[in-house]
Amino acid sequence: MVSHKEARKLKQAQRRAKTAGRAAGHEVDKQDVPVLTSENCDQGSINATAADAPISLSYTLRGYEDGKPFERDLHALDRWATQAADSISVTISTTTNQDALPPLTVHLKQRASVFIGGQLWNTAFILACWFYARHAHGIHDYGALRVCEVGAGIGLLALALAALDARVTATDLADVVPILDDNIARNPHLAIGAGGVPRITAAALDWGDKDAVVPGYPFDLIVACDCIYSEVSAGDLVECLVRQCSPVTPGGPRPATIVWVVSEVRNESIQQAFLEQAREVFEIGYMDVDRDVSPYLPRELRTGLNVRWYVMKLKPGKDE
Numbered sequence: 001m002v003s004h005k006e007a008r009k010l011k012q013a014q015r016r017a018k019t020a021g022r023a024a025g026h027e028v029d030k031q032d033v034p035v036l037t038s039e040n041c042d043q044g045s046i047n048a049t050a051a052d053a054p055i056s057l058s059y060t061l062r063g064y065e066d067g068k069p070f071e072r073d074l075h076a077l078d079r080w081a082t083q084a085a086d087s088i089s090v091t092i093s094t095t096t097n098q099d100a101l102p103p104l105t106v107h108l109k110q111r112a113s114v115f116i117g118g119q120l121w122n123t124a125f126i127l128a129c130w131f132y133a134r135h136a137h138g139i140h141d142y143g144a145l146r147v148c149e150v151g152a153g154i155g156l157l158a159l160a161l162a163a164l165d166a167r168v169t170a171t172d173l174a175d176v177v178p179i180l181d182d183n184i185a186r187n188p189h190l191a192i193g194a195g196g197v198p199r200i201t202a203a204a205l206d207w208g209d210k211d212a213v214v215p216g217y218p219f220d221l222i223v224a225c226d227c228i229y230s231e232v233s234a235g236d237l238v239e240c241l242v243r244q245c246s247p248v249t250p251g252g253p254r255p256a257t258i259v260w261v262v263s264e265v266r267n268e269s270i271q272q273a274f275l276e277q278a279r280e281v282f283e284i285g286y287m288d289v290d291r292d293v294s295p296y297l298p299r300e301l302r303t304g305l306n307v308r309w310y311v312m313k314l315k316p317g318k319d320e
Helices: 004-023 048-052 079-084 122-136 156-163 177-186 231-244 268-278 289-296
Strands: 055-065 068-074 087-094 104-109 146-150 167-172 200-204 221-225 258-264 282-286 307-314
Touching: 055 079, 055 122, 068 079, 087 122, 104 122, 104 156, 104 177, 122 156, 122 221, 122 258, 122 289, 146 156, 146 231, 156 167, 156 177, 156 200, 167 177, 177 200, 221 231, 231 268, 231 282, 258 268, 268 282, 268 307, 289 307
Parallel strands: 146 167, 146 221, 167 200, 221 258
Antiparallel strands: 055 068, 055 087, 087 104, 258 307, 282 307
8 A cells, every 4th residue: 555645646747747748749648637626626427436435434532531531433423422522533545446545544632622613523524525535536636736724623624635735724713723733743644745845834814804814825725614603703704715815817827716615504594694795705606515525425424414515706806
């Protein structure tokens, strides 16, 4: 079995060879993996590989119950059990070709005393599995993609994206950043790239701070995972997302920044409060969860998904 680093080197060599083939006028391999862009972010149909050979998820919870240490292995989502643990080890793997993409293991610490951001939420599992599966099945290549995660929490999704060779800026409130930094340090096999170059950076970002400067800008992709939880904060979230987007210039050198806001729907009125404000500045579509998300998840995660996935692009002139 090859390591993540060796697998990435192999993919990079394949991309260089295919680029050389194009220059020489050779036919390009039809199994080229497209780089994620604003034009293809919601493409990729269900196929037999995804349906019949799904990825697997397992995670181990560690902590204390009634003053005694416990360790528990889970495969299905259990938010209450997860958030009661002190530490979590998450492993995502493909059930077929582990030579092409080795299992991804992330070690995380939680801190329940930190409001919301100090614990792991279910949509982080869902997105981490989805990104891994789409890469494993050859639908998207995230190599060198510049990603900003808004509301990164303890860092599962950000570290998973870094493992897939994206360049990630993981943001959250200032009191969450030490947890992020600690979890990044716990996972050097995911966080550090070739030559010791970091693939992930943690940064403080208050949604209401209009002067906040986030390292890594401009971004190709912005992800906000389970960030719609209050009508009061919905407006600040929208304004924060606008500030992290690249200016929209028709025909310009950079494509529009993709914004994915993925939320477990607990309160419809809060979703509507977010939508009302987001529609003023963003073009908004939706990922079809049943068609484009569920088939790429572990079987244990496919049922009962009450998730809404907004696909957004900034309207021209709304970056001012």
